[in-house]
Amino acid sequence: MAKNDLSHEQIIRDIQHRKLAPVYFLMGDEPYYIDQISDVIQYQLLDDSQREFDLTVLYGKDTDIATVINAAKRFPMMSPIQIVILKEAQNIKELDKLQFYLSHPSPQTLLVICYKYGTVDGRKKWVADLRQKGVVFESSKLREYEMPAWIGKYAKSKNLQLDEKAIIMLTDFLGTDLSKVANEIDKLRITMPEGSNRITPELIERNIGISKDYNVFELQDALINRDVVKANRIVNYFADNKKANPMQMILPQLFGFFSNLMLFHYLPQKTADAAAAEFKIHPFIAKNYVKAAQSFNAWKTIYILGYIRETDARSKGVNSTGIDDKDLYKELIFKILH
CATH class of the missing domain: 3.40.50.300 (P-loop containing nucleotide triphosphate hydrolases)
Structure with a gap:
């Protein structure tokens, strides 16, 4: 049969x-x-x-x-x-x-x-x-927006709990490689203190090497809150740690965030629930679009997308005079926040 x-x-x-x-x-x-x-x-x-x-x-x-x-x-x-x-x-x-x-x-x-x-x-x-x-x-490959739910479900099957930020960190760093994600969660389970079943950002930072303070999610948060000092501190860390945080990986994620923000500006309902449904993302991430829309209007968002495209091209040698990643990042942050 x-x-x-x-x-x-x-x-x-x-x-x-x-x-x-x-x-x-x-x-x-x-x-x-x-x-x-x-x-x-x-x-x-x-x-x-x-x-x-x-x-x-x-x-x-x-x-x-x-x-x-x-x-x-x-x-x-x-x-x-x-x-x-x-x-x-x-x-x-x-x-x-x-x-x-x-x-x-x-x-x-x-x-x-x-x-x-x-x-x-x-x-x-x-x-x-x-x-x-x-x-x-x-067996179809999962899309990135499906990963937070998958990570939560896998952790639950192991009787583990994950902080929302921990889920985002794992998604951003490990991508959609299910075997890799499962292996890392299994490793975290072994290293957890006795009597604990919660995976925290601190546990991930200590055992996987993902920084809880220096990642794309934190950079987006700094930009949304127009925190110039924090944003520059994060991009300086990226520039000093190119192997773990290549610009060619960081910029597409920023571009994806602001592309969704552009769409969010034209949703009939500008709420976190509407963003979660439209972009098929974790509700914890969806809240950022509500706040980001208050910091960057639709016109500014269009300009930001252009700034990111320009930075990406210059990082690949187009119309560039040998400027390094740190200066490219600083220029980009200045243009986004001013």
């Missing part, structure tokens, strides 16, 4: 309850969920002794489709089922030949195909057969 359009949580629950499909095809740009499902199959369905005989792990760059099919046709030795996992399937040729196996998949085999960083053409017959015989799961 086809099992498609299921969430990764539902697929994992089904696997843990032994509601198994003969074939799992896991594909997409986000490897985190593919690894999660594959690991549950690899480590939870067979015990250690069974895995020695009835688990086969193949890699696309080191094998061919005939070897995969032959492995899937074998009979288990020490357990009711055998598991065959093909990792890095995006590197294997002639995947369409799976169609021969899919016509009569072995009832004693659980075949798992991990196809990362892309998808296959759903119009092909073998993919249609795959959807009928097994589970096809597409």
Whole structure:
């Protein structure tokens, strides 16, 4: 029976309850969920002794489709089922030949195909057969605005609480790499004081190296509050720590903030709730747009977007006479706040 359009949580629950499909095809740009499902199959369905005989792990760059099919046709030795996992399937040729196996998949085999960083053409017959015989799961990359909610949900699953600022720090610094974010939260959990379950900005600063005082979120806050001293202190820190805070990473984030501010000026309701809904952002961040709109009107926001574009171009050598990052930052801050 086809099992498609299921969430990764539902697929994992089904696997843990032994509601198994003969074939799992896991594909997409986000490897985190593919690894999660594959690991549950690899480590939870067979015990250690069974895995020695009835688990086969193949890699696309080191094998061919005939070897995969032959492995899937074998009979288990020490357990009711055998598991065959093909990792890095995006590197294997002639995947369409799976169609021969899919016509009569072995009832004693659980075949798992991990196809990362892309998808296959759903119009092909073998993919249609795959959807009928097994589970096809597409793991899509999350967008940046979805990360705060994901981080909060992941932390909750580990019985952890995060300060709102801590969530923003992790989002800004780690981006949308789910594996990296999960690993960092797991590390923080280990380093937490006994009896505590709260992740704070201070804990992040001590253990991950993200500064709670010198980051883009704090720079935006300084600009919104027209705090010249704080804004210049932060950009000086950026300029002195280029490796951790490259200008090519800072300016796009500033541009994104002021681009949204421009849109905010034309929302029918200029409230934090309206901003959160429109930009699909955490309510904690949405409050900043209400305050920023009071500091920068629509015309000033247009000029600021131009200043950021100009600074970005000059940082790349366009119409620049060798001015360094620190001076570029200072010019930009002056233009924004005056």
